[in-house]
Structure formats: C-alpha cells, structure tokens
Amino acid sequence: MGWTLPKDRYLLLDGGMGTLLQSAGLQPGQPPERMNLTAPDAVVAIHKAYIAAGAEVILTNTFGAANRPEPGFDIEAAVKVALACAKAARAGTHVAVALDMGPTGELLEPGGLLSFEEAYDRYARLVRIGAEGGADLIVIETMADLLEAKAALLAAKENSDLPVLLSMTFEADGRSFAGVPVEALGVALGPMGPDGLGINCSVGPAGIMPLIERLAAVTDLPLFIKPNAGLPDPVTGRHNLPPDAFAREMAALTELPGIVMAGGCCGTTPEHIAALKATLAGKAPRPSSPRRVSRVCSATRVLELEGVHPIGERINPTGKQPLRQALKAGDLSVVQVMAAEQEHEGAAILDINVGLPGGDEVDLLPRAVKAVQAVSSLPVQIDSANPAAIEAALRVVSGRALVNSTTGERDKLEAILPLCKKYGAMVVGLTLDEDGIPETAEGRVDIARRILSAAVDHGLAREDVCIDCLTLAASALPGSAGVTIEALRTVREELGLHTVLGVSNISFGLPNRPLINQNFLTMALQAGLTLPILNPGNPGMMGAVDAFRLLSGQDSEARDFIARHSEQSPPPAATASEALSLEEAILRGLKTEADRAALKLLDTEAPMAVVEGHLMPALDRIGRDFEAGRAFLPQLLSAASAAQAAFEQVRRVLLAGGEAPEGPPVVVATVQGDVHDIGKNIVKVLLENYGFRVIDLGRDVPPAAVSRAVSESGAGLVGLSALMTTTLPAMAETVALLRTEHPDCRVMVGGAVLTEGYAQHIGAHFYGADAGRAAAYAREVYRNHE
Amino acid sequence: MELSPLPRPDRRDLLSLLGYGQTRPDPATEAALSRAEDTVRTVARPRYIYRIFALGRQPLSLLPTGPVLSGEDIARHLSGCHSCAVLILTLGPGVERAIRAAGAADAAMGLMTDAAASALTEACADAAETILRREVAEQGLYLTGRFSPGYGDLPLSLQPELLRITGSARAIGLTVSPSHILLPRKSITALLGLAHHPVTGHLAGCEGCAIKESCQKRQRGEPCHGMDPT
Structure with missing residues (x-):
C-alpha cells in the first residue's frame, strides 16, 4: 500500500492535541506523552473525534518524544502505545497514521550544546520505532531551527521508507525564533526530497497565508498548513479563534498555489476541523509554478543567484602557514576569523577547504563547516576532492551549499552527484575529464554538457549545476585566457548555467599579478562569469566586481557601489596618525597604524629588537595601567589586537629569514557544559x-579532549574557564584528569564564580582573577621551563 | 510577545558591565561601543512571556504543579504575596551569532558586543516588567521587583521548571541546558510577587552570592540589592 496524496481535492489533517489532553486531565507543563501510558483511552478518543470530523491523517501523541529523556520515563514504550492508540482509532477507515516528531526542546550548536549528531540519533530512534510500529508516514513539525529540521528529515529518510512531511513554525514577519526565513525551508530542505513542506x-x-505564499x-x-486557532491570549496563552471564524480565515488557502493539505495546531479542536472540511469541500488545489532560479542559503539568508556574487576563497590552507598550523592542531578559530572577515569584506558565499597532506579531512571538514556557521550568515561552498569528507560536511550544513567539485570523469560524477542529490546541494563541475583539460573552448563546453546531462540523470535540476571552465597560467600557455573566456561565454549563453572561476591562477609566474588578475576578472565577468572565486580582502578585485555590477546595470541606482566606495577615498598619507610610534599605536589600539609602524621599524631594526624594544614595553605599560584601574578591558584588548598586527609583520620577516618562530604551546578551553567563552577569548x-x-579548543570541551590536546601539542600549561556554579564540577573533573594524565602540566583556572579557595580545592596550580594575571602566570611558567 | 519599540539601555549600565565605574572611556572606545550597540539592536528579536501562579505554602511553591521555591531568600522576597508572576525574556539566537562573529574578527569588539547584549537584555526585562506592572495595577494589585534563579540561595536548577510551566520553548524559543544555562544565553527568568498591598520584595544580599568574590559591582560599593549593606 503506501500513503499517497489525492490530486483533485484537499486532504484534511487533524488539529491540536495539547488542549484536548488538558481537558482530559493532563496538568499544564507535564509531558503529554505520559498520557499514552496513563490514559490511552483519552488519546484514542481524541483521534476518533478528529476522524469523525473528517481528518484523513492523524498525528500520534509523540510531539515531545525527541526531548531529552526524563529519568524513569520509558519514552520508547510511550511512543509504541501512541502508535497503537492511533491505529486503534482509525481501524476500519482509510485514515493514515503519521508518526509525529516535534523539536528536541534544546538549542543545537553553536548557539546551544546539543550536537547535530545527537539530535539525529534521537530522531533516528523514533523513526525506527515508528516504522516498526506501522506508521504510514512521518510528520516533522514545529521546527524553528533549520539544522534540527534537517537532522529529523535525514533520520526519517535514512531509517525508513515512509513518506515524510516537514513543517516549520514562523512568526508573523516570516522568520522563525531562530531567524530562519520561510524561503530557507524550501531552498535548503525542499531539494532533499520530503514529500511535502508546510508551516x-x-x-x-x-497570518500564515502570506507566509505559505512565500514558500x-x-x-x-506539495504544501500544507496547520495554523493555530488565532493568536495566543497574552495572559493565559490560550488560542481562542472559534471554529467558524477559523474556517472562514482558512478559506483563503484555496486562492493560493501549491497547498494541498490543511489542518490545525494549538487551540484547534475537532469542531475546527469539521468546519474546515465544510469550507474545503468540492474545491481543488491550485498548482504552483515557482520561478526556476538557482538558490543557495544559510540558516538566515537566502541568496538568489542572479547577477554576480563573489565567493570568498581564503579558507584554504594551500600556501597559508598559520592556517595549516592551526588546522593540524585542530584549532578552528583561524577559520572563524577568515569567515568573519570575508563576510565583512563583501563575500556572498564562503568556500571552505581544509585539505592538508596527512590530515583527516572527513573529521576536519564538517567541523570547519560548523565553525564557519557559528560566526557567519553566508551560504557555504564545500571544497574537497574527498567524497567522504564532502558527505560528512554536507550533513551538517545549515542551509543549501554548493559542492566544489565534480569533473567530467565518470567515477567522479558517480561519486559526487548522488551526494548533491541526497543533501540537496548545488554542484560545481570542472571542465576536465579522464583525458585532462581540453585545449579548446569546444572541448571544455562538451565536458560541461556531459556534466549537466549526468546531473539531470541523477535527479538534479538544470539550475543546480554551475560550471568552472578553469583558469591556466597565461605565462605558460599563451592564448589560454581566450580559451577560458570563450568556453565560459558559451556555457553561460548556450547552456544558461552559472559559471564559477578562480581567477588569480592566470597571472602565475608574471610580475604585477594584481594588474593581470583584475583585468582578467573584468574580461571574464563581461563574458558571463557569475560566481568569481576571489579574495574579498583584495580591494582591486572586489572593486572590479562592484564596478562591473554598476556598469552592467545589476546594481540599480548604484546603491551598492555608493555604499561600498563613497567612504573609501583613502585619506592623504600625511595625517597625524602616520607619525605614530609603534608604542603609541598599540596603546591607542590602532591596528593599521601599528602594522605600518612595525613595518617601518623593521627596515632599520632587527625583528627581535622590535619585539623587545617596542612591542613588549607597550604591552607591559597597558597591562600595568589595566591593573591600576587606569585602563579598562576594551582598551586592553584593542591594544592586544594592535600588537598582534605588529607581531604578524615581525613573524613575516623572521619566516623570510628562515627562522621558525614558534612560541610555547598553551591549551585553553571553556569546560564541558559551559558556553561562556568571552573570558577564555x-x-x-x-x-x-x-x-x-x-591552542583554542572552544567551549563545552570534555575533559578527555583537553587532555588529548595536551598530549598532542606537548603544552606545559592549560587555561580553563567556567562561568557557572553548575559547571564548576566539570572544571574540577578536567583538572583532576590533567593532574593524573599530565602531572608536569600546569593548570590555571578562571571565571566569575571561581575563588582562590575553590581553585586550590580542585587542585589547580593558579587562579587567574583576571586576564592580565593569567598572562603573567603563563610567562612565569614559561620562564621556569627555560 | 514582542517588545516594541526596542528599549535603549543607559550607556552607564553598559560601561558598568565593562568595569568602567565612574570613569568615562576615550572617544574611540565610545564610538566602538556605539557600533556594538547598533549591531545588537539590528539582530535582537526580544520575546517575552509571563504567567501568574498562585503560591502554595509549606513548601513555598507555584501551584498547581510545583515547582518548589527553595531557600530563604525567595521566601523573604515573596513574603506577604498571594501569587507569583514568572517573567521570561530572550533576545533570541541572532544576538548570539552576532557576538560570535564580532569576537572572531576582533576580541575587543566581541567583548563589547557581549556587554551591549547583556545591557539590552536587562533593559528589555525592565520594559517587560513595566508592562506586567501596569496590567497588574489595573486589577488593583501590587508587584515586587524581579528575583531570578541564581540570586542568593535560589538554585539555578529552577530554570528548567520555570520554562516548563510557561511553555517557553514553544512560545518564545527559549531552552535550558543540562547545566541550567539558558540558551540563547542573553535571556532572563524572574519571579515577581503579587499582593493586595504595596510590596517591594527583598533582593538577596551578597552573602550567599556565587560571584561574591569577583563581583566588580560589589567591589565598587554598588551591590545589586542597593545600598543595604547586608
């Protein structure tokens, strides 16, 4: 058998469960799932009332079953009984039983502590019980977090063959509590293949009509709506729209395209559903015809790929020593800095590549995706040659990603395209195959056609495919720029596909690379390049994109151009700030000036003389001012950032001289269960x-992970932070483990609720009452080690 | 429920969170603070909810389903009250993302954005309390000030119970971690007593406070509970 949607009429869903259960004796605040065990007859009666009212799909009483299990409550038994109740109620009818899955009741990482993987496991368990228990379909509902909804959808599809309906909840402005716009539901989760989406x-x-229209x-x-019975009363929280008024408002859905099912949520009763049935009787759904546009999204931002959108290229360890080092140590904070900077600089999409020789990309790539999503609201492009790493990363993308890349090689297409289909991603196809990169434009376009046709065969839409016609060094192959441009033009004009291109390779081996790059970029944009991969921190390249968008009419009224360039006329060089000494620049917390001053000093002084003669004295002075209450935390930190910029210049000179300046390692972490990381930062x-x-392990770090980082880095000092009385036990546990496994390693602790006495009590070596004292202690430990 | 218009916290509250006390920051820091405030105001989606519960005695509890309000400080705060409002507010998860993003690019900006969000949370809680106070006054009742889990000897373990009895997860998207941290972080739960006669409540003194040792407000002689030195 199997559940299917009728074509020529509306399918009626059921209404609210909670309020009816309360009338049957459920205390407010108690988990409704308990009623399956304590009052199964009441649950059956509610289902029967909805069936009598005309509902053709009934949802099991399992909304909260994915919540953290309460001790002593057998949720598995409650779900099984819930299924049995629904099946008993529908016996002898054609009504379908849907396993109902609501949110976990917890906030997922990065805002919260619940991992995607744990959320997935909870849903997977429910799905297996539901499939075994004879559910006809699965309904995932009331989701506010896109990633949580995705976890439930993946769990449903990977652990059963049942049809899946998925709906999220939005406020009147079309965003969920988590800030997800209604379109992101369709863009991110639609291509993953649910059988229907809803609100x-x-x-x-x-209020729900304009939102479903946007979806x-x-x-x-196929779409569905299950609205509340009006807005809640502010004092009681009850929804009071009576059945006839509810049905009257619902009548508007028959004017909208795409909706094929309807029911009710909080505050609706069998009477509401009966009234809705009368309203929808004899009416037929209207087909929908959404505009076919390529779209990607993050959890909070949907990007329609019309016109030019730069992809930020900087999260890529090739040739970047600090990033390589950090990735090797498992520290993703450098990745986060790059993400935040590129977003600020105007990237529209972030490419994420963490491929290192000998690195475990399958582990690292998804962690990098999570780290980027924690600080950026941009859609991402997953960049790897390893299909297993791509899949691991696609699972945790909160939104719709691009996959960079497949090629025209048969094996590659077979490895990458099914992943894009399963996770609903867009794909970038490189125009090369088993025979290498064709020397002619026609050859490259042929491969593009093959990639497109393979993608469509795998169930992707045309607009899900982008093509990269590849840039080769102009110095090595004269005329190759023309081939790339010509291929790109044909792919854009004849195939109508979006085009991706990393441009900077063109100037390899030539002087004045920026000049070549910028001109090649403009040529490519003119030929139809829509997704240039570039460093958005490069004003020349970004300026070329901005100017092209303006001149080609994509930037109507020059709004973006004016916003980005009107304040950019650089101040004349001879301002007062130029004269600032390095010390002064650091004390005033001026990054650019500190950078410039360091550069100037390095012309005449040895690197270590700059550090010892200028940098350290300035830092010591601001440190003393801070301790004396003459300077405050924001100044201390700004000064530190300015000093950091100067350090980068010193490091550059040292590296060029072949010295490898690597300071002694220190591991820092916010303890398990705690999310407060400002102090640690x-x-x-x-x-x-x-x-x-x-080595920054971030927040909510288990004791074993801290210990492992000490083993791997050989750190002689660990700094731990905890802000809550409730997370002090985790700190004590971490200290104890470190003292056992690394007896030579020193441990300093800090955080608002800590005291000197408690620090001693749990066996820490040092209590850092503030950041200055923690840094001073670290220097003392280091000196003693020397 | 939404809070509109968005209240504007006093700059002095923000400076106090950053440890400034009476000192004014330099103009560059003032400007950076304004940017941090703007960032937070752009992404904040404050939502609040309140419910009123009758008070049970021996033990002191919120009726009908609990929870028990344990400790001497909350008993003192609610003395003379017949029922208790539970007020819950969150700035929403967008603020958390903005704080992380600011901190990734610049630690000082991360600190200032975090502080700006804390100040806005307090200001929003004040605004929601004002609305509640007005509604209560219309019924001829009086309201104490706010008292939150974690103050004095009122345990943080009350948080999940307060969210549960108000349905806050579904109503405003607020959750609580197993270690009783409200998530999104920039959120507040508070208890306010209702009485038929004017009441002020009693905020707990510093004695039982978890951050007594490190509290800068206390060190500056400006404790939460006002000038009362107990």
Whole structure:
C-alpha cells in the first residue's frame, strides 16, 4: 500500500492535541506523552473525534518524544502505545497514521550544546520505532531551527521508507525564533526530497497565508498548513479563534498555489476541523509554478543567484602557514576569523577547504563547516576532492551549499552527484575529464554538457549545476585566457548555467599579478562569469566586481557601489596618525597604524629588537595601567589586537629569514557544559601577544579532549574557564584528569564564580582573577621551563 | 510577545558591565561601543512571556504543579504575596551569532558586543516588567521587583521548571541546558510577587552570592540589592 496524496481535492489533517489532553486531565507543563501510558483511552478518543470530523491523517501523541529523556520515563514504550492508540482509532477507515516528531526542546550548536549528531540519533530512534510500529508516514513539525529540521528529515529518510512531511513554525514577519526565513525551508530542505513542506503553529490562518505564499514561490513540492486557532491570549496563552471564524480565515488557502493539505495546531479542536472540511469541500488545489532560479542559503539568508556574487576563497590552507598550523592542531578559530572577515569584506558565499597532506579531512571538514556557521550568515561552498569528507560536511550544513567539485570523469560524477542529490546541494563541475583539460573552448563546453546531462540523470535540476571552465597560467600557455573566456561565454549563453572561476591562477609566474588578475576578472565577468572565486580582502578585485555590477546595470541606482566606495577615498598619507610610534599605536589600539609602524621599524631594526624594544614595553605599560584601574578591558584588548598586527609583520620577516618562530604551546578551553567563552577569548588574545602558540579548543570541551590536546601539542600549561556554579564540577573533573594524565602540566583556572579557595580545592596550580594575571602566570611558567 | 519599540539601555549600565565605574572611556572606545550597540539592536528579536501562579505554602511553591521555591531568600522576597508572576525574556539566537562573529574578527569588539547584549537584555526585562506592572495595577494589585534563579540561595536548577510551566520553548524559543544555562544565553527568568498591598520584595544580599568574590559591582560599593549593606 503506501500513503499517497489525492490530486483533485484537499486532504484534511487533524488539529491540536495539547488542549484536548488538558481537558482530559493532563496538568499544564507535564509531558503529554505520559498520557499514552496513563490514559490511552483519552488519546484514542481524541483521534476518533478528529476522524469523525473528517481528518484523513492523524498525528500520534509523540510531539515531545525527541526531548531529552526524563529519568524513569520509558519514552520508547510511550511512543509504541501512541502508535497503537492511533491505529486503534482509525481501524476500519482509510485514515493514515503519521508518526509525529516535534523539536528536541534544546538549542543545537553553536548557539546551544546539543550536537547535530545527537539530535539525529534521537530522531533516528523514533523513526525506527515508528516504522516498526506501522506508521504510514512521518510528520516533522514545529521546527524553528533549520539544522534540527534537517537532522529529523535525514533520520526519517535514512531509517525508513515512509513518506515524510516537514513543517516549520514562523512568526508573523516570516522568520522563525531562530531567524530562519520561510524561503530557507524550501531552498535548503525542499531539494532533499520530503514529500511535502508546510508551516504550522506560528500565527492564525490569516497570518500564515502570506507566509505559505512565500514558500510556494521557491518550491514546487506539495504544501500544507496547520495554523493555530488565532493568536495566543497574552495572559493565559490560550488560542481562542472559534471554529467558524477559523474556517472562514482558512478559506483563503484555496486562492493560493501549491497547498494541498490543511489542518490545525494549538487551540484547534475537532469542531475546527469539521468546519474546515465544510469550507474545503468540492474545491481543488491550485498548482504552483515557482520561478526556476538557482538558490543557495544559510540558516538566515537566502541568496538568489542572479547577477554576480563573489565567493570568498581564503579558507584554504594551500600556501597559508598559520592556517595549516592551526588546522593540524585542530584549532578552528583561524577559520572563524577568515569567515568573519570575508563576510565583512563583501563575500556572498564562503568556500571552505581544509585539505592538508596527512590530515583527516572527513573529521576536519564538517567541523570547519560548523565553525564557519557559528560566526557567519553566508551560504557555504564545500571544497574537497574527498567524497567522504564532502558527505560528512554536507550533513551538517545549515542551509543549501554548493559542492566544489565534480569533473567530467565518470567515477567522479558517480561519486559526487548522488551526494548533491541526497543533501540537496548545488554542484560545481570542472571542465576536465579522464583525458585532462581540453585545449579548446569546444572541448571544455562538451565536458560541461556531459556534466549537466549526468546531473539531470541523477535527479538534479538544470539550475543546480554551475560550471568552472578553469583558469591556466597565461605565462605558460599563451592564448589560454581566450580559451577560458570563450568556453565560459558559451556555457553561460548556450547552456544558461552559472559559471564559477578562480581567477588569480592566470597571472602565475608574471610580475604585477594584481594588474593581470583584475583585468582578467573584468574580461571574464563581461563574458558571463557569475560566481568569481576571489579574495574579498583584495580591494582591486572586489572593486572590479562592484564596478562591473554598476556598469552592467545589476546594481540599480548604484546603491551598492555608493555604499561600498563613497567612504573609501583613502585619506592623504600625511595625517597625524602616520607619525605614530609603534608604542603609541598599540596603546591607542590602532591596528593599521601599528602594522605600518612595525613595518617601518623593521627596515632599520632587527625583528627581535622590535619585539623587545617596542612591542613588549607597550604591552607591559597597558597591562600595568589595566591593573591600576587606569585602563579598562576594551582598551586592553584593542591594544592586544594592535600588537598582534605588529607581531604578524615581525613573524613575516623572521619566516623570510628562515627562522621558525614558534612560541610555547598553551591549551585553553571553556569546560564541558559551559558556553561562556568571552573570558577564555580574552586570555587567549593576551597569551598570543606574549608569543605563546595558543591552542583554542572552544567551549563545552570534555575533559578527555583537553587532555588529548595536551598530549598532542606537548603544552606545559592549560587555561580553563567556567562561568557557572553548575559547571564548576566539570572544571574540577578536567583538572583532576590533567593532574593524573599530565602531572608536569600546569593548570590555571578562571571565571566569575571561581575563588582562590575553590581553585586550590580542585587542585589547580593558579587562579587567574583576571586576564592580565593569567598572562603573567603563563610567562612565569614559561620562564621556569627555560 | 514582542517588545516594541526596542528599549535603549543607559550607556552607564553598559560601561558598568565593562568595569568602567565612574570613569568615562576615550572617544574611540565610545564610538566602538556605539557600533556594538547598533549591531545588537539590528539582530535582537526580544520575546517575552509571563504567567501568574498562585503560591502554595509549606513548601513555598507555584501551584498547581510545583515547582518548589527553595531557600530563604525567595521566601523573604515573596513574603506577604498571594501569587507569583514568572517573567521570561530572550533576545533570541541572532544576538548570539552576532557576538560570535564580532569576537572572531576582533576580541575587543566581541567583548563589547557581549556587554551591549547583556545591557539590552536587562533593559528589555525592565520594559517587560513595566508592562506586567501596569496590567497588574489595573486589577488593583501590587508587584515586587524581579528575583531570578541564581540570586542568593535560589538554585539555578529552577530554570528548567520555570520554562516548563510557561511553555517557553514553544512560545518564545527559549531552552535550558543540562547545566541550567539558558540558551540563547542573553535571556532572563524572574519571579515577581503579587499582593493586595504595596510590596517591594527583598533582593538577596551578597552573602550567599556565587560571584561574591569577583563581583566588580560589589567591589565598587554598588551591590545589586542597593545600598543595604547586608
């Protein structure tokens, strides 16, 4: 058998469960799933009332079953009974039983502590019980977090063959509590292949109509709505729209495209569903015809790929020593800095590549994706040659990603395209195959055609495919630029596909590379390049994109250009700031000036003389001012950042001279269960100032992970932070483990609720009352080691 | 429920969170603080909810389903009250992302953005309290100030219970971690007593406070509970 949607009429879903259960004796605040065990007859009666009212799909009483299990409550038994109740109620009818899965009730990482993987496991367990228990379909509902909805959808599809409907809840402005716009539901999760998408709970019917219309504009999947019975009363929280008014407002759905199912949520009753049935009787759904546009998205931002959108290329360790070093140590904070900077500089999409010789990309790439999503609201491009790493990364993308890349090689297409289909990603195809890169434009376009046709065969839409016609060094192959441009033009004009191109390779081996790059970029844009991969921190390249968008009419009224360039006329060089000494620049917290002053000093002084004669004295002075209450934390940190910029210049000179300046390693972490990391971050900045190589493990770090990082880095010092009384036990546990496994390693601890006494009590070597004292202690430990 | 318009915290509250006390920061820091405030105001989606519960005695609890309000400080705060409002507010997860993003690019900016979000959370809680106070006054009732889990000897373990009885996860998207941290972080839960006669409540003194040792407000002689030195 199997559940299918009718074509020529609306399918009626059921209504709210919670309020009815409360009338049957459920205490407010108690988990409704308990009623399956304590009052199964009441649950059956509610289902029967909805069936009598006309509902053709009933949802099991399992909304909260994915919540953290309460001790002593057998959720597995409750879900099985819930399924049995629904099946008993529908016996002898054609009504379908849907396993209902609501949110976990917890906030997922990075805002919260629940990992994607744990959320997935909870849903997978429910799905298996549901499939075994005879559910006809699965309904995932009331989701506010896109990644949590994705975890549930993947769990449903990977652990059963049942049809899946998925709905999220939005506020009146079309965003969920988590900030997800309604379009992101269609763009990110639609291509993953649910059998229908919807909006439930949220607002009343009138408020939900404009939202479902927005969803219908980005997906051609069957849609459904299950609105609340109006808005909640502010005092009681109850929804009071009566059945006839509810049905009247619901009548508007028959005017909208794409909707094929309807029911109710909070506050709706069998009477509401009966009234809705009367309203929809004899009416037929309208087909939807969304605009076919390529779209990617993050959890909070949808990007329609029309016109030119630069992809930021900097998260790539090739040729970047600091990033390589950090990735090797498992420290993703450098990746986060690059993500935040590129977003600020105007990138539209972030490429993420963490491929290192000997590195475990399958482990590292998804962690890098999570780290980027924690600080950026841009869509991402997953960049790897390793299909297993690509899949691991695609699982945790909160949004819709591009995959960079497949080629025209048969094996590659077979490895990459099914992943793009399963996870609903767009794909970038490189125009090369088993025979290498064709020397002619026609050859490259032929491969592009083959990639497109293979993608369509694998179930991708045309607009999901982008083509990279490849840039080769102009110095090695004269005329190759013309081939790339010609191929690109044909792919854009004849195949109508988006085009991706990394441009800077063109100037390899030539002087004045920026000049070549910028001109080649303009040529490529003119030929139809829509997704240039570039360093958005490069003003010449970004300026070329901005100017092209303006001149080609993509930047209507020159709004973007004016916003980005009107304040950029560089101030004349001879301002007062130029005269600032390095010390002064650091004390005032001026990054650019500190960088410039260091550069100037390095002309005449040895690197270590700059450090010891200028940098350290300035840092010591701001440190003393801070301790004396003459300077405050924001100044201390700004000074530290300015000093850091100067250090980078020193490091560059040292590296060029062949010296490998690597400071002693220090591991820092916020303990398990705690999410407060400001204090830890402050300590980290100060430690870096004093030349330490800081391995930052982030927040919510298990004791074993801290210990492992000490083993791997050989750190002689660990800094731990905890802000809550409730997370002090985790700190004690971490200290104890470190003292056992690394008896020579020193441990310093800090955080608002810590005291000197408690630090001693749990066996820490030092209590850092503030960041300055923590940094001073680190220097003392280091001196003693020397 | 939404808070509109968005209240504007007093700059002095923000400076106090950053340890400034009476000193004014330099103009560059003032400007950076304004940028941090703007960032937070752009992404904040403050949502609040309140519910009123009758108070049970021996033990002191919120009726009908609990939870028990343990400790001497909350008993003192609610003395003379017949029922208790539970007020819950969050700035939403967008703020958390903005703080992380600011901190990734620049640690000082991360610190200032975090502080700006804390100041806005307090200001929003004040605004929500004002609305609640007005509604209560219309019924001829009086309201104490706010008292939150973690103050004095009122345990943080009350947080999940307060979210549960108000349905906050579904109503405003607020959750709590197993270690009783509210998530999104920039959120507040508070208890306010209702009485038929004017009441002020009693904030706990510093004695039982978890951050007594490191508290800068206390060191500056400006404790949370006002000038009362107990």
